[in-house]
Amino acid sequence: MSDHSATANFPMAVALRLIQMNDPAFDSERVSGIIAELKTKPGALLPILHAIQEVLGYVPGECVPLIATELNLSRAEVHGVISFYHYFRGTPPGRHTVYICRAEACQAMGSEALEAYAKSSLGVDYHENTRDGAITLEPVYCLGNCACSPSIMVDKKVHGRVSPKRFDDIMNLTRSAS
Amino acid sequence: MIKVFVPRDSSALGLGAEEVALAIQAEAEKRQVAIELIRNGSRGLYWLEPLVEVATPQGRIAYGPVTIADVPRLFEAGFHNGGAHPLALGLTEEIPYLKRQERLTFARVGITDPVSLDDYLAHDGYRGLKRALTMAPAAMVEEVTESGLRGRGGAAFPTGIKWRTVLNTSSAQKYIVCNADEGDSGTFSDRMIMEGDPFVLIEGMTIAGLAVGATDGFIYLRCEYPDAEVALNAAIESATAQGYLGDNILGSGKAFRLEVRLGAGAYVCGEETSLLESLEGKRGLVRFKPPLPAIEGLFGQPTVINNVISLASVPIILDKGAAFYKDYGMGRSRGTLPIQLAGNLKQPGLVERAFGVTLREILYDFGGGSQSGRPIKAVQVGGPLGAYLPESQFDTPLDYEAFTALWAVLGHGGVVAFDETVDMSKMARYGMEFCAVESCGKCTPCRIGSTRGVEIIDKIRAGEETERQVALLRDLSDTMLASSLCALGGMTPYPVLSALNHFPEDFGVTSAQ
Numbered sequence: 001m002s003d004h005s006a007t008a009n010f011p012m013a014v015a016l017r018l019i020q021m022n023d024p025a026f027d028s029e030r031v032s033g034i035i036a037e038l039k040t041k042p043g044a045l046l047p048i049l050h051a052i053q054e055v056l057g058y059v060p061g062e063c064v065p066l067i068a069t070e071l072n073l074s075r076a077e078v079h080g081v082i083s084f085y086h087y088f089r090g091t092p093p094g095r096h097t098v099y100i101c102r103a104e105a106c107q108a109m110g111s112e113a114l115e116a117y118a119k120s121s122l123g124v125d126y127h128e129n130t131r132d133g134a135i136t137l138e139p140v141y142c143l144g145n146c147a148c149s150p151s152i153m154v155d156k157k158v159h160g161r162v163s164p165k166r167f168d169d170i171m172n173l174t175r176s177a178s
Numbered sequence: 179m180i181k182v183f184v185p186r187d188s189s190a191l192g193l194g195a196e197e198v199a200l201a202i203q204a205e206a207e208k209r210q211v212a213i214e215l216i217r218n219g220s221r222g223l224y225w226l227e228p229l230v231e232v233a234t235p236q237g238r239i240a241y242g243p244v245t246i247a248d249v250p251r252l253f254e255a256g257f258h259n260g261g262a263h264p265l266a267l268g269l270t271e272e273i274p275y276l277k278r279q280e281r282l283t284f285a286r287v288g289i290t291d292p293v294s295l296d297d298y299l300a301h302d303g304y305r306g307l308k309r310a311l312t313m314a315p316a317a318m319v320e321e322v323t324e325s326g327l328r329g330r331g332g333a334a335f336p337t338g339i340k341w342r343t344v345l346n347t348s349s350a351q352k353y354i355v356c357n358a359d360e361g362d363s364g365t366f367s368d369r370m371i372m373e374g375d376p377f378v379l380i381e382g383m384t385i386a387g388l389a390v391g392a393t394d395g396f397i398y399l400r401c402e403y404p405d406a407e408v409a410l411n412a413a414i415e416s417a418t419a420q421g422y423l424g425d426n427i428l429g430s431g432k433a434f435r436l437e438v439r440l441g442a443g444a445y446v447c448g449e450e451t452s453l454l455e456s457l458e459g460k461r462g463l464v465r466f467k468p469p470l471p472a473i474e475g476l477f478g479q480p481t482v483i484n485n486v487i488s489l490a491s492v493p494i495i496l497d498k499g500a501a502f503y504k505d506y507g508m509g510r511s512r513g514t515l516p517i518q519l520a521g522n523l524k525q526p527g528l529v530e531r532a533f534g535v536t537l538r539e540i541l542y543d544f545g546g547g548s549q550s551g552r553p554i555k556a557v558q559v560g561g562p563l564g565a566y567l568p569e570s571q572f573d574t575p576l577d578y579e580a581f582t583a584l585w586a587v588l589g590h591g592g593v594v595a596f597d598e599t600v601d602m603s604k605m606a607r608y609g610m611e612f613c614a615v616e617s618c619g620k621c622t623p624c625r626i627g628s629t630r631g632v633e634i635i636d637k638i639r640a641g642e643e644t645e646r647q648v649a650l651l652r653d654l655s656d657t658m659l660a661s662s663l664c665a666l667g668g669m670t671p672y673p674v675l676s677a678l679n680h681f682p683e684d685f686g687v688t689s690a691q
Contacts, residue, residue: 046456
């Protein structure tokens with residue numbers, strides 16, 4: 001119980017400042033522009049979050065109060081939506097994001113071995129960035145590429161029938177693509 | 179000008195179709211062969227992708243799977259005139275896998291350029307809408323009801339009844355929502371339609387709008403399908419520019435506008451009420467029913483919410499009539515089902531057949547048996563919430579009621595095969611783990627039950643008081659089945675208990691338990 005009360009008493013202003021210090025990508029004008037452009041759409045919150053993540057790579061914590069004010073929501077509601085969806089992230093990703101499919105069709109074709117290989121060859125676990133900042137590894141539950149398993153997606157491109165050798169080739173290409 | 183077809187389908191691209199297309203273009207220029215390169219959808223013969231086709235006077239001839247290294251030799255063999263080559267597969271339409279299908283919903287997929295409205299019109303596109311525009315709304319709804327079409331997303335609820343409910347409401351604002359959150363593992367038919375023939379979905383939604391009096395539609399598309407988003411938006415743009423969407427559809431004075439919205443990686447948002455919450459910009463928490471979405475759906479207004487395949491089947495029903503569609507199928511399962519073959523199979527892909535084809539025909543006559551060459555031990559039908567079927571049940575016809583009788587589901591038509599190396603207790607554990615990861619958290623049986631389920635299966639797998647834990651797992655499954663708010667918690671026991679019941683040896687228990 002003591003842990004919970006300590007968290008509850010942690011001042012929000014301090015928390016926000018701590019986030020801000022680590023958030024070089026936050027660009028208040030750009031974010032405000034996105035919100036202004038999309039806020040009149042019905043159900044605007046997801047389109048706004050997608051647009052921010054598309055531009056900045058993630059949704060920095062500072063966006064929360066800005067969005068909340070403009071959409072007339074509480075900060076808790078905005079935070080609740082961001083944290084509900086696996087796709088939205090609150091921390092900067094690497095230059096490329098690699099998603100490995102964990103679903104059944106890929107499992108039937110050896111995706112567990114591929115997951116293990118990817119983690120060891122990249123030296124990261126899921127939700128982590130490689131040390132050189134090139135790659136973030138994420139799990140995904142189905143890419144709709146089930147007839148060509150096992151599958152991965154690099155940023156927005158799917159790759160099928162991925163063997164460890166092919167995984168290495170794709171990673172090398174991905175790193176060299178900057 | 180010789181027409182050469184290289185798919186733009188994301189699975190084909192994931193096997194190098196883009197590079198092959200570029201290589202063909204470059205090689206043609208080098209050899210001064212005039213070709214017109216068309217980027218079609220996939221035929222769904224995925225073991226042959228990238229599948230390159232050439233139009234000849236006899237029909238289209240297929241070559242595959244083609245790599246960039248094959249391209250120069252293909253030209254040397256005169257493939258652009260249908261020349262012989264080790265990769266030649268003959269006339270595409272004569273390939274048995276394709277020839278034995280009954281493609282109604284998928285009639286154009288792989289044949290046309292998906293984003294060309296002219297191509298769509300040249301292949302019987304928008305005939306359904308044109309007929310619909312001559313009909314009264316109630317007559318359109320009656321046509322869909324009479325066709326026997328049931329929801330292809332998995333729940334198999336009669337589409338026409340849903341439409342009638344919305345038609346009979348008096349609200350000024352109604353919506354058509356397309357559930358394109360195709361999250362089930364082993365399913366990709368929605369993706370193939372959206373990437374390979376987006377106009378058929380747009381036409382189906384437009385007809386739905388006219389039928390129930392809805393002027394606005396949303397396609398809720400999972401964000402894991404970026405290529406589908408591009409194709410849909412391109413198709414919506416040209417349909418709008420040509421008057422097939424907008425404020426005055428083909429001069430009828432009727433309006434229907436359409437927008438694509440992206441999901442954000444939550445499996446539960448494939449559940450219709452959770453999807454509506456998400457569209458409204460909220461956490462994807464499942465709603466209590468009633469009220470039904472048909473009465474109080476998106477933004478509190480009457481809403482038709484249908485799966486991609488349901489909506490994409492509407493144009494052919496309106497074009498050829500209810501009787502034509504109803505003539506396919508068996509029992510109360512009318513029409514065709516686009517079956518998706520995935521996992522450990524030699525010939526995975528898309529097979530559209532009338533209901534009634536058996537699982538064994540699908541797995542062996544089409545799928546060609548396991549890719550590994552080992553016996554197929556289990557098949558999961560209907561996604562991660564579907565039951566595992568053992569070999570003894572392979573003669574079951576694909577029919578909603580026949581599957582229900584086995585305590586299994588047909589779902590969205592995904593079939594995932596596993597060979598004998600699979601450990602079914604591990605798959606059962608995964609079923610519970612998946613539910614724990616994806617639970618929206620609103621109801622306790624799903625949110626907590628799934629985590630407890632993982633723990634119990636871990637104990638069974640470790641051989642700790644097996645008998646007691648198995649009893650506990652059955653008890654927990656009963657609770658989840660009976661008292662979860664939606665199918666996520668309510669159906670997770672299907673894969674778990676079917677694995678336990680059919681493969682007790684993998685759990686270290688005798689069948690008596």
